[in-house]
Amino acid sequence: MTAAVTRTGRVLRCVVSDAARHGTLDFDAVCAVTAALRALEPDVGAVLLAGEGAHFCTGADVGIFATAGADGADIRSSVRELAGELHDLVRALVEVPVPVVAAVRGWAAGAGMSLVLAADIAVAGASMGLRPAYSAIGLSPDGGLTWTLPRAVGAARARHILLTDRVLLAEEALAMGLVATVVPDDQVDTEALGLAQRLADGPTRALSRTKRLVRADGDLDAQLDAEADAIAESVTDAEGREGVAAFRERRAPRFVE
Structure with a gap:
């Protein structure tokens, strides 16, 4: 995996997924990004939240849930600790005093969808898909999704999306206001970085x-x-x-x- 936190001028670029593992959440990167956001350098004017490879973030590695607690620790405690690390990141994204732009290409599933909704502005690729994904493996959501999604699309529509594990493709997500714009996949990074730079140079x-x-x-x-x-x-x-x-x-x- 590439470095979790890098700088491009006044933009702090953050990556929390691992392209080598098909875009799954990397919890070491999650913690590194959270720390960088909480100790934000004063000359940073915007944050760019991006993925590497084909997908923004496909959620946590399901194998983590299968093996959590294998060392004798209580499985509930182990999973709660992982959720806590993700939630610290969500809090940091919301609380950081600069705009957060998400560059969303490919799948944003599970925790990935939660992170898209935690950003201030999302630039989506034409092939983007948002999917809660939790109920498909018998789990309830985390990452703030049960709070952010109803406020974005309304309670009734959020219930439908979460309970049926509905996939939202780019144009539908745009119509619902979950992303700000849709561009060709090969333009996502350029468009999102350009937007982040414009915001970083603003007031x-x-x-x-x-x-x-x-x-x-x-x-x-x-x-x-x-x-x-x-x-x-x-x-x-x-x-x-x-x-x-x-x-x-x-x-x-x-x-x-």
Whole structure:
């Protein structure tokens, strides 16, 4: 497997699946990416979550579940520990104060589908397939899928997808709003990296506030108060001053020196 975390300018590229094992989740990489997100370098402006090879991520190696606890440890404890590592990554993706772009080619199944929904924006290849995959092996979902999917498509549709293990191909996922755009498979990496670079060169603090606001789960009154606080902060920081000045001077803003 290639390095889990690499840099391309202001973009942090993260890979948690192993192409040599058909895109299965690599838990060493999961932990490495989580650590990098929690200790994000200050000059990182966006995260690119990608796969290697034909697939974004085909979920955890089913053999792990078959052999977990073989050393005498309780199987429930072993599986819960693995789920905890995945969930730490999901929390880190949601909490990291920069946009997360997912480059999704091939299958995003099981935990892979969960990671797509944890990203802020997903660029899909034309042959992409989203599949819960859990019920096919007698398991219930993890990775936050029972929380993110209903909020993305509605509770009734989420129940249908999860309970029937429904496969969503690229155009259907686009229609449901689960991915932002669909491009030819050989353009996924270029399109997603280009988007991540544009975001990284944007108003980082304003985008961070926007991400936090969109992810909030409170009532309207609380959201309105949070928006008022955020825009008041934005207008007085360097990004806001530059953006307003550029607008008045009819030029492109320069948010990153």
